[in-house]
Amino acid sequence: MLPTDLLLFRVKAGLVEPRRLKPTTLNLTLAETLIGTFEANVGKRRFELDEDLRTLEAGRQDFKVLRGLAHLLSNMGTFEAGSGVDPVLARERVFTLAQGVVPGRRQAAAVLEQAARSLSTDGEVSGEALQASLYADLPDQQTLVAFEPPAPLELIHRYDLAQAQGQLYRATELVITARRNEPARYKQLLKYLKFFGLMATVEGDASYGFSLTLDGPASLFSNTTRYGLGMAKFLPALLHVTKWDLSATLKPRKDLAWVDPGDTEWSFQLTSEDGYVSHYAPPSEHDSALESGFAERFAKLDTPWTLEREVDLVPVPGGVILPDFRLVNGDRSVLVEIVGYWRPEYLRKKFDLLRKAGRTDVIVCVSERLNLERAGVDPSDFGERLIWFKGVLNPKDVLALAEQYAVATG
Template sequence: MLPTELLMFRVNEGIADPRRLKPTTTNLKLAETLIALYASHVGKQRAELNEEVRALEAGRADFRVLRGLSHLLGQRGEFEAGGNLAPPAVREKVFALAQSHPPSRQRTTDILEQAARALSTETPLTSAEVSAALYADLPDQQTLIAFDPLEPLELIQRFDLAQAQGMLYRAYQLVITARRNEPARYKQLLRYLKLFGLMVTVEGDADYGFTLTMDGPTSLFSGTTRYGLAMAKFLPALLHVTKWDLSAALKPRRDLAWVDPKDEEWSYQVTSEDGYVSHYKAPEEHDSALESGFAERFAKLETPWILEREVDLVPVPGGVILPDFRLVDGERSVLMEIVGYWRPEYLKKKFALLKKSGRTDLIVCVSERLNLEKAGVDPSEFGERVIWFKGVLDPKAVLAVAERIAVKN
């Protein structure tokens, strides 16, 4: 992401609009130049690299764009103190030798030579090497030891997304409407919500869309942007869901002279149609061999039933469940959850949420290999909707239950 000082946006009637770069020849050339610059500085100090970047900025009206692109490339570099000496150990030795004598040019040379002799192991050190190591761990003295480049277009896409993420730094509420997706990516969405500590309320259904509301920390943490940063980190995960709209309520920035002091709130709007590109890894089609194996076996059957992948979020008190599959036959449908190999704590929570859902159109497939007694759960309360299996889940058994419990959409 980008630091606040590199964010570029405008506000029109309370609507915040981040800066985006068009993939013009000029912008692509700038991106290419910066990428080549970073690649050519592997093995050199950060100070040299920063000096070259400042030279590129000279006389440019778009210097903040250049700085933003450079900042993103810097995040793809690995910097560390150069040489084989540990700077803290070198400083400790040199400062100890210098304590009892007044400074002078000759005395400094003598101290460095003494430190070199003291710090030498198998290979003798020179005073110049000791001098270079003294502050080698300071940021501008660190050496770029590795760099993972991007293509110019990828860098521009990353810049655009970083500007969009920056709009969420000051967000205190995020509302996402996720319409029915095929295939859906809701499970990854929920994982990232948990990863970044976002509190979410889910409402709606598959036909009219799900509304996910994330309330930020305004009332809890007042001036902090910690929760907004979590929302910003979450945005690239949302991009893997194919149909959605996002609306964020933002706290206006008071540090900008052009901000209308009467503004009490800004709004930021973005949708799946806006063309942002995620750099997060796309989720696998199936989360386990159990699910992928079942889908493969189902595909070989001759049946009017259609198997859909993760298309329902089911709101329940205290959480949300995301069934693995939906089976559809015309106007009839059932949901399906496969409970495979999991820890007792997970099983306890899983069955508690399934029970709270109150759904009578949900088939629960349970592996006989699970230690349900240790988890303290009893699937028998789901009655005829429970299917027990050992190593392989038979799709014919699932279809038999689906025929009995399916409901009209």
């Protein structure tokens, strides 16, 4: 993520185009130099690092690029108060003892020595060490204690993505069209939507894709960018979806002299073909051993049915269901939900959403190990579409119900 003053972009006919760095030798060398500067400053205080960075940017016309890259690298480092004494305690003790003392160099040294003795029992704290601790928690006095260096190309990818993320700070609406995707991608989208506190309206179907509409911060909270930051942090998760388009409506930046004062809104467009790279870990193919075991056993069957992993988003009032599997045979399909997780609140929410969906093409598979009665869940209204299993789920049992409850996909 980059602060607003380091976002570089242009606007052509109302369309925002973020600055991107080409992986040229010049840019890769700059990235490598900055990474090396941070590595050389491990164990030093932030003001020393800042001095080295100012030396690097001196005379450069692209100093904002350098600052942007350095900002991202700072987030990859760990800065701590490099002192053996808590700075808050040190200030409290020194300022208390200094009350009524006539200012002077000799008097100040005496106060420091007195405070140091009061803070140590065996003389391990000196006056000089205490003086160094007084403001060690201030940002420029903190020490870079650890740094995980990225590869130069990785840093450039992070920079490009951060420039794109920054455009979403002022979004009034965000529409994502997610087409047929690889397994587990939709589930990750929903997980990150929830994690970042984003609200989405979902429409569409598994055959043609889904449209997710998110209201932005400018339409909900006029005085805060918190929701916009959530949208920006969500973007790297979207990159793991294999086929998608993003369209955002932005509130124009009026603080920039070159912006047309007559602009009422800007548009920002991205697709899965734009070449941005996510730094979020890709999702695992299966969420549990139950699901992976079921998929493995199904693969051994000789059947005209095809098992698809998490390809269907089912909108329901108050949420979205993402069934674990979809079984497809020609133009007929049925959804499969495996319930093996035991937490009562999870079970209540799961069955409540399944009930609200009102879908008759969902087969619900429930482990006998679950105490649904204790969780306050009554699954009887799913009738014959309910499968109880002990230990492992037999794909043949699911296929038997699939023949009975599958519906035409067209």
